[in-house]
Amino acid sequence: MSPGPELGCIADDFTGATDLAGNLAQAGRRAVVTVGVPASPVPDADAVVVALKSRTAPRQRAVGESLRAHRALAAMGCGRIWFKYCSTFDSTSEGNIGPVTDALLEATGAAWTIACPAFPAGGRTVYQGHLFVHGRPLDETGMRHHPLTPMTDSDLVRVLRPQTAYGVGLLPHQVLRAGHRAVLAHVARLTADGRVRTVVTDAVDEKDLAVVERATRHLPLVTGGSGLALSLPGGVPGARAVEAAPGPAAILAGSVSEATLAQTAHARRTLPARKLSAPDVLRSPADAAAAAVAWAAPHLAAGRTVVLHSADDREDVRRARERHGGAHGAAEQAVEETFAACARGLAERGVRRFVVAGGETSGAVVTALGVRTLRIGPAIAPGVPWTCASWRGRTVNLALKSGNFGDPDLFTAAQRYLDHPATTAPIRR
């Protein structure tokens, strides 16, 4: 038996970290997310997930931070390492999926590993190496136009090859369907001459993932999305119970993905909502946040959940960029600073529950609240768990939602999963 946690995970963004930890909790693991590399061992955890902001960082930095995280997890005695990246394989020809995988192969001494982004419960499937999002090839989705990691090819073997120093193989569906022994024989052939060290795995449903899990449970390193976690056997019942803070809630939507825009539009029908004014935000994030918090105060006093959002559509972002006319990313930075200041102001006004949409926005909010660790609670949607953290010694609950996750009613339904965790487990297997 391993002396430390069963799993040590390195996530390349914050929402991805809680996504993986949430699925590990669904599989009965006591999962804890640390914001950045932990300075000391994490007690009472079966899985420690280190949340980094390395997805679009310069390659050297991403590799360096991931190795630092690996050293901390290895020092805790973690049995296996899991490199978590996006289920839409967000990367460029430079990386960072390939370079970080290469570095972790060396660090863990693994002869080979898998690249398994499939998350069927979240609509991500892989067939013959091609990634589909709710049945559409990746390159035909909005990811084609992502500003930082545009995904213009759904063939993951082709996408990964230029990113890694080693060969890339494919574990196709027909082999998977023949069972885990056939998988191991196939991989043995692929990796025989030592060139191929990463194997892209097909998986279109949970049955496929169960075979992948069975065939790879001996590996010191796995890489991929969070979907594989749902197939882990064993686990402790009740691992998802966390304290629910009393007190009002706020939705902070800084994501401009299609799913979030639909969720915001839905929530605005029934909840008090305010759009952050772009000119105000660009002039002074602090003043824009103060005005938003003042607007929220009477609604919060009346016990209502408030919604603060930054865009109705992508045009808003384009206009803000144009209006700002500054350095690349400056308008986005101002919006993130505003959400960060809103989170601080709202917490000071008694808000104890936050639903935050968007990876970057979540990073800004979690950092602003000075949160160091997140314990995982019940899920609102596949890949979106409630978490429990401490703010100035008080319990706060945070749900960090990846831009593209969740149904349109996610914001309005969120509270009920925290209040009634035992009766509402929305993950369909």
Ligand SMILES: Nc1ncnc2c1ncn2[C@@H]1O[C@H](COP(=O)(O)OP(=O)(O)OP(=O)(O)O)[C@@H](O)[C@H]1O
């Ligand atoms: N009106 C706006 N003008 C300029 N920038 C904006 C505006 N609204 C949001 N943004 C910025 O757009 C970025 C959205 O990124 P974020 O990661 O939060 O969401 P996402 O990309 O939809 O989600 P994910 O990364 O989880 O898929 C943030 O930097 C945010 O501050």
Ligand SMILES: O=C(O)[C@@H](O)C(=O)CO
């Ligand atoms: O895997 C996913 O899709 C998410 O956890 C994510 O990483 C989005 O940023």
